[in-house]
Amino acid sequence: MKKNAKYILFACLVMFCACNVSRKLPAGTQLYNGAKYTIEKEDDNKAKTGSVKSQLKKITLPRKNKMILGFPYKVWFWYAIGEPKKQKGFKYWLRNKFGEPPVLSTVVNTEATSESFAAYLENKGYFRTTAKGDTTVKGYKVTANYTVKLGMPYSINHVQWVLDSNQEISTDISRMDEKENYLRKKDQFDLDNVKAERTRTDLFLKTKGYYYFSPDYIKGWIDSSAGNHQVNIFMRLKDSIPVAADLPQRIGRITVFPNYTLLKPPPDTSKRGLLEYDGIYIRDTMNRIKPSALVRSITYRSDSLYNIKEHNKTLNRFINMGLFKFVKSRYEGSRDSNNSRYLDVYYYLTPMKKKTINAEIGGFTKSNSFTGGQLNVNWKNRNTFGGAEQLNIKGYTSFESSSVDSLRGNSNYRLGGEVSLLFPRFVTPFRIRESNYFPPKTRFSVSYEWMRRQSLYTKNFFRFQYDLTWKESPNKEHTLGPVSITYNNTTNTTDEFLNQLAQLPSLRYTSLPELIVGSFYNFVFNSVNPNAKNIFYFNGNAEAAGNIAGLVNKAAVPYSAKLFGAYYAQYAKLDLDFRYTRKLGDDLYLANRVILGAGFPYGNSSFLPFSKQYIIGGSSSLRGFSPRQIAGRILTSAVQQAYLPQVGGDYKLELNSELRFPIAGKLKGAVFADAGNIWTKDTLIYGGGSKLTSSFLKDIAVDAGVGLRFDVTILIIRLDVAAPLRKPWLPRGQEWVIRDIDIFNSGWRRDNIVYNIGISYPF
Numbered sequence: 001m002k003k004n005a006k007y008i009l010f011a012c013l014v015m016f017c018a019c020n021v022s023r024k025l026p027a028g029t030q031l032y033n034g035a036k037y038t039i040e041k042e043d044d045n046k047a048k049t050g051s052v053k054s055q056l057k058k059i060t061l062p063r064k065n066k067m068i069l070g071f072p073y074k075v076w077f078w079y080a081i082g083e084p085k086k087q088k089g090f091k092y093w094l095r096n097k098f099g100e101p102p103v104l105s106t107v108v109n110t111e112a113t114s115e116s117f118a119a120y121l122e123n124k125g126y127f128r129t130t131a132k133g134d135t136t137v138k139g140y141k142v143t144a145n146y147t148v149k150l151g152m153p154y155s156i157n158h159v160q161w162v163l164d165s166n167q168e169i170s171t172d173i174s175r176m177d178e179k180e181n182y183l184r185k186k187d188q189f190d191l192d193n194v195k196a197e198r199t200r201t202d203l204f205l206k207t208k209g210y211y212y213f214s215p216d217y218i219k220g221w222i223d224s225s226a227g228n229h230q231v232n233i234f235m236r237l238k239d240s241i242p243v244a245a246d247l248p249q250r251i252g253r254i255t256v257f258p259n260y261t262l263l264k265p266p267p268d269t270s271k272r273g274l275l276e277y278d279g280i281y282i283r284d285t286m287n288r289i290k291p292s293a294l295v296r297s298i299t300y301r302s303d304s305l306y307n308i309k310e311h312n313k314t315l316n317r318f319i320n321m322g323l324f325k326f327v328k329s330r331y332e333g334s335r336d337s338n339n340s341r342y343l344d345v346y347y348y349l350t351p352m353k354k355k356t357i358n359a360e361i362g363g364f365t366k367s368n369s370f371t372g373g374q375l376n377v378n379w380k381n382r383n384t385f386g387g388a389e390q391l392n393i394k395g396y397t398s399f400e401s402s403s404v405d406s407l408r409g410n411s412n413y414r415l416g417g418e419v420s421l422l423f424p425r426f427v428t429p430f431r432i433r434e435s436n437y438f439p440p441k442t443r444f445s446v447s448y449e450w451m452r453r454q455s456l457y458t459k460n461f462f463r464f465q466y467d468l469t470w471k472e473s474p475n476k477e478h479t480l481g482p483v484s485i486t487y488n489n490t491t492n493t494t495d496e497f498l499n500q501l502a503q504l505p506s507l508r509y510t511s512l513p514e515l516i517v518g519s520f521y522n523f524v525f526n527s528v529n530p531n532a533k534n535i536f537y538f539n540g541n542a543e544a545a546g547n548i549a550g551l552v553n554k555a556a557v558p559y560s561a562k563l564f565g566a567y568y569a570q571y572a573k574l575d576l577d578f579r580y581t582r583k584l585g586d587d588l589y590l591a592n593r594v595i596l597g598a599g600f601p602y603g604n605s606s607f608l609p610f611s612k613q614y615i616i617g618g619s620s621s622l623r624g625f626s627p628r629q630i631a632g633r634i635l636t637s638a639v640q641q642a643y644l645p646q647v648g649g650d651y652k653l654e655l656n657s658e659l660r661f662p663i664a665g666k667l668k669g670a671v672f673a674d675a676g677n678i679w680t681k682d683t684l685i686y687g688g689g690s691k692l693t694s695s696f697l698k699d700i701a702v703d704a705g706v707g708l709r710f711d712v713t714i715l716i717i718r719l720d721v722a723a724p725l726r727k728p729w730l731p732r733g734q735e736w737v738i739r740d741i742d743i744f745n746s747g748w749r750r751d752n753i754v755y756n757i758g759i760s761y762p763f
Helices: 002-024 049-061 073-083 090-098 110-123 168-173 191-205 291-296 308-319 495-503 505-511 547-552 636-642 747-750
Strands: 032-041 132-139 139-147 155-162 217-225 230-238 252-258 275-277 281-282 324-333 341-353 355-365 370-381 390-403 414-421 441-453 459-471 477-493 513-525 534-545 566-568 571-585 588-601 649-665 667-679 699-713 717-725 756-761
Touching: 032 049, 049 139, 073 090, 110 132, 132 341, 155 588, 168 191, 168 588, 191 217, 191 230, 275 291, 275 308, 281 291, 308 341, 495 505, 513 547, 534 756, 649 699, 667 717, 699 756
Parallel strands: 032 139, 155 230, 252 281, 252 341, 513 566
Antiparallel strands: 132 139, 217 230, 275 281, 324 341, 355 370, 370 390, 390 414, 414 441, 441 459, 459 477, 477 513, 513 534, 534 571, 571 588, 588 649, 649 667, 667 699, 699 717, 717 756
């Protein structure tokens, strides 16, 4: 009875609010309640009425007010807040934030909308379609009703260009790749595809020198008399094309202004004061940049055919030099030639400040359960040697601590610095041709870091790296590191650490001096359009170390051979990160990730160096398990978690799936599940339970949870709450713990629920 009373009370409240809205509407008007569609078609018309209705809904105007169970809550807010006295202030903001003005019957024009429907469907290939509309009033709302008599869909039978074989432009058009044609036989006719084909033709011709050409110079007509509901499409050039648009253009003089400013623009048509280098003219009044650095970014030369692709490459390369904040270009008829088929090109480059210094202070949360703060000071010289070389000098200090019981009181302190030099080109012993949209980059870096683990020891890290980065395309990037060297040693060990060596002999490996001399290769691919229905991401990394060192001093057994007083590491490593996100609707996504990693220590190493090991658990991994918690079938001990530099493994498998959905405004939600584990090659660190075996799938850990994401535009703050569903360290056959879930039991919540706070999405 009480339950029914609640429903009655709620219904009365809705009716009362609705009455308030109806009384506020202007006299003689109703609130627009949207549209209804009736699709009539012949029996042999195979068009899907649901798809047609969906298309019509997208183009229907006006849009009705937002409603909940038929109640226009935003209109109610609009009237409840009332008219503000000024077009600013809190009341004005509140009314426009939570309310919206009513969409009235006076703006509904069913006749115009019906004509729009008929025209739209004709353009989509439903020829001879008709539409009509009227309205019905119920209470204080008006509904638009549309009836569409859908014509038969017409398909493409034949596509033909009608060209004059004596024209040079006709010859070029005939060479277009038919595989890329938007107009294909048997496809349903769509006017948008005709327009797309005109644009494709224009872009193709602009790679063949036709700078002045435009899609508007192409005419197409449709012949629907072919029968069997098919059309023939004919394309041709208009008769009124300007002479210049009909002829391919060549490049005349190329001039670059690397110190351009709007306050005092230089004369760009005079050769006075210009330096000629490799056929290109440069006006550098401040002599800051080497001519070779500027010329290297231009991918074409004088007397070459105009090509929009080469033009865009050049703009991209100038922008990615890291020297200029604004880059623009201009083309005009050549002043040095009486031939109208030549274009002069001018590049105007506005430089950034050569030297900058900045400081950053902030907090961070790591996947290994440590939280802390860091101060960075960065100094940059953007043009160190005059060839756009960037010199970066960075200094930093940080501290980090953990609230995890086993790590509490074991804070870390870091102090370090790095010097790096970045060249906007390949720096190699041999010449590599550069022709990409983005200039390649070569980086040399040297760094040192002092780290103090408060109750254990001090670590000293020395690093040197030489790597090359280049982009094959905007969504494909390669990085090759021919030389990567890391040396670390341990000093100032505490009595506490020495005492733990007796309990955990494997700790001795954490204090050995270590040398990693290796090379690596990385490849990253991501979808060009981040708003596409299917979004892909791939990150592959291959790494090897110790091959050359092994030739110098071969190891008989692990950790027996040294180089420069340190035990050198020997291993090969391959890891793959694949992600697929499917867009299910507006702001509704299903995101998935698979991580595969395999390390193969050999020779002088029994396991991967701690800094190279795979880890699992935490806010961006298995969110129902804490970092450093599991390895194979074992639950790591408090001593292992506290004293090992990393609880990691030589192999890794991880699967993640997450449904992301909107809640309200900038607040979004997620439901997720994670699975995976890490394993070691042998039993040296964690014992037999961590070793990879043929039954490794029985060791998989599984969790599930829910999350909130708050999008504050510049970053996303994330809270995920998860719990284990499968604990691999339990006896065989008892790993699944779903039946033990008891969220109302404080003891169960304390032992199982894991809270994760992070920045940005987990993947």
